Each structure stands twice: as C-alpha cells, then as structure tokens.
Amino acid sequence: MKRLIGLLLLGPLVLGVQAQRPRKIFISVDLEGISGVVQPAQLGPDGFEYQRAREWMTGEVNAAIAGIRAGGPAEILVCDSHGNAQSILIDKLPDDVKIVRGFPRPLEMMQGIDDTFTAAVFIGYHASEWTADAVRGHTISSARLLGIKLNGAEVSEGIFNAALAGHFGVPVAFVSGDAQAVAQLQKVIPTAEGVVVKEPYGYHSAQTVTPARGQALIRDGLTRAMGKLASLRPYRVTAPINLEVGFKLTIDAERAAYVPGLSRADAHNVKGTFRDMPEVTKLLQVLTDFSTP
Numbered sequence: 001m002k003r004l005i006g007l008l009l010l011g012p013l014v015l016g017v018q019a020q021r022p023r024k025i026f027i028s029v030d031l032e033g034i035s036g037v038v039q040p041a042q043l044g045p046d047g048f049e050y051q052r053a054r055e056w057m058t059g060e061v062n063a064a065i066a067g068i069r070a071g072g073p074a075e076i077l078v079c080d081s082h083g084n085a086q087s088i089l090i091d092k093l094p095d096d097v098k099i100v101r102g103f104p105r106p107l108e109m110m111q112g113i114d115d116t117f118t119a120a121v122f123i124g125y126h127a128s129e130w131t132a133d134a135v136r137g138h139t140i141s142s143a144r145l146l147g148i149k150l151n152g153a154e155v156s157e158g159i160f161n162a163a164l165a166g167h168f169g170v171p172v173a174f175v176s177g178d179a180q181a182v183a184q185l186q187k188v189i190p191t192a193e194g195v196v197v198k199e200p201y202g203y204h205s206a207q208t209v210t211p212a213r214g215q216a217l218i219r220d221g222l223t224r225a226m227g228k229l230a231s232l233r234p235y236r237v238t239a240p241i242n243l244e245v246g247f248k249l250t251i252d253a254e255r256a257a258y259v260p261g262l263s264r265a266d267a268h269n270v271k272g273t274f275r276d277m278p279e280v281t282k283l284l285q286v287l288t289d290f291s292t293p
C-alpha cells in the first residue's frame with residue numbers, strides 16, 4: 001500500500017519535470033566594466049595586471065551563474081567578448097556550461113544567441129564613445145569608431161547587443177558595469193536589472209568595489225533578475241535599419257563608403273540601410289578592420 005501511494009505521487013512529479021525544460025541563459029562578457037578594471041594595465045596580455053583582471057572577470061561570470069541557478073536549473077552559454085575573446089579562465093567555470101571564444105565570428109559579442117534562449121545577461125559592460133566620464137567609454141572599436149547610430153539613435157554596445165538579442169526575440173535581463181554603462185542601458189530597457197561596480201571619475205579612473213563585493217552584488221542581482229523573467233520583453237529596433245557609422249579617421253570613412261549600400265554623410269561619417277541586426281553586426285566587423293593607413 002505504501003509503495004502504491006509512492007508510485008501515484010511519483011507519476012505527476014516525473015511528468016512535471018519533463019514538461020519544464022531548464023531555462024537557457026546567454027551571458028555576454030566584456031572586461032572594461034569588471035570590478036577594479038580602469039586602465040589598459042588590466043585590459044590586454046601586455047598589461048601588468050591582465051592576469052589578475054582575468055580572475056576578477058571569471059569571478060563575476062561565476063557569480064552570475066550562481067545567481068541564475070539560485071532560482072532553478074539553467075543551461076548557460078558564456079560568450080567571451082573582450083579583446084582576443086580568450087580572457088575568461090575557462091577551467092574555472094562549472095563543467096556544464098559552454099563557452100564561445102575567439103574572433104572573428106558573425107554575431108561578435110552575441111555569438112551563439114538564437115531564439116531558444118530565455119534571456120541575455122551582460123557582465124562587465126562599458127558605456128558608449130559619446131559618454132563623458134565613463135571608464136573606457138567606446139563603441140565596438142576604441143581605436144577606429146566615433147560611434148554608431150541605429151535608426152538615428154546613438155547606441156552603446158549594450159544597446160546594440162540588446163537589439164541583436166531582440167532580433168531573435170530574446171530579452172535582456174541584467175547588466176553590470178560602471179554607473180554610466182548601467183544607466184545607459186536601463187534608459188532604453190528599464191526592466192533590465194542593473195548592478196554598478198564602479199563610479200567613474202573619468203576615462204581611466206573610478207572608485208570601485210572589491211572583486212569579492214562585485215561578485216556578491218552580481219550574484220544577488222542575477223537572482224533578482226531571474227525572478228522577473230516573465231515580465232521582460234525583447235528590445236527590437238525597426239527593420240530595415242538606418243545605420244550611421246562615425247570613424248575617427250577620415251580615410252576609414254572614405255574606404256567604408258566603397259562598400260555597396262554605404263555612402264559618405266560627411267568627412268567622418270557613412271550611412272546606409274540594412275536588412276537586420278545580424279547583417280549590421282557582420283558589416284561593422286569589416287568596417288572596424290581596415291588596415292592602418
């Protein structure tokens with residue numbers, strides 16, 4: 001009799017587990033918006049503190065994963081998206097996540113996203129080129145670009161990548177970075193949970209929390225974000241998309257205007273209309289990769 005009751009109870013439980021597939025969460029990770037990062041000393045293999053910054057970055061990714069999974073199981077894809085895209089210490093991540101590494105790749109900072117994901121999460125993000133007093137504020141290429149406009153509106157990498165996720169119907173649940181990066185994204189997507197790990201003084205200075213504190217804030221922030229997944233909506237830009245790209249060098253604008261579909265708006269800017277966000281993302285990678293004159 002006891003055994004029979006057990007079986008009766010087990011039946012619906014097993015069905016319930018099968019019906020509820022784990023959430024799929026996409027994590028895009030940059031380095032400029034990680035706790036403690038303020039200068040090139042932390043941003044590339046030649047910097048004296050890069051190896052430490054990789055540990056802080058990896059710590060924030062792990063904190064995000066812990067926060068996501070506090071609310072239940074989740075399939076996770078981590079997209080390493082800074083510099084050479086090989087900064088995250090992949091042997092320090094849980095062994096059931098997958099990692100996107102290396103450039104170039106068609107969807108750049110969002111490679112691997114598709115319509116099966118429940119939400120996108122941005123860790124270590126920074127503000128756009130046109131943001132004053134933002135740590136390492138730039139858009140896609142600090143060396144080459146003055147900025148990017150989608151349908152007339154200047155975008156940060158966060159807003160651009162939100163639009164790319166939105167193309168696949170995936171909403172943005174969370175962003176961490178300095179105060180400017182978080183404010184810039186939340187202005188466009190107020191439902192995204194935000195965690196500020198640095199208050200910038202300028203391009204190369206900030207008041208920052210410690211890596212441990214940043215990780216605790218991110219873990220708690222992701223737990224909050226997972227609690228409101230049902231209320232999120234994808235951020236979509238109207239297509240076809242009017243793209244404007246500003247270049248620091250006039251010769252880059254000159255060469256960009258050789259690309260069919262792009263024309264010169266003025267010395268530093270080109271414009272054109274393109275089908276959708278994946279097309280724009282691929283094009284921008286070509287436009288930021290001209291040989292140095």
Ligand SMILES: [Zn+2]
Nearest residue numbers: 030126140157
């Ligand atoms: Zn970036």
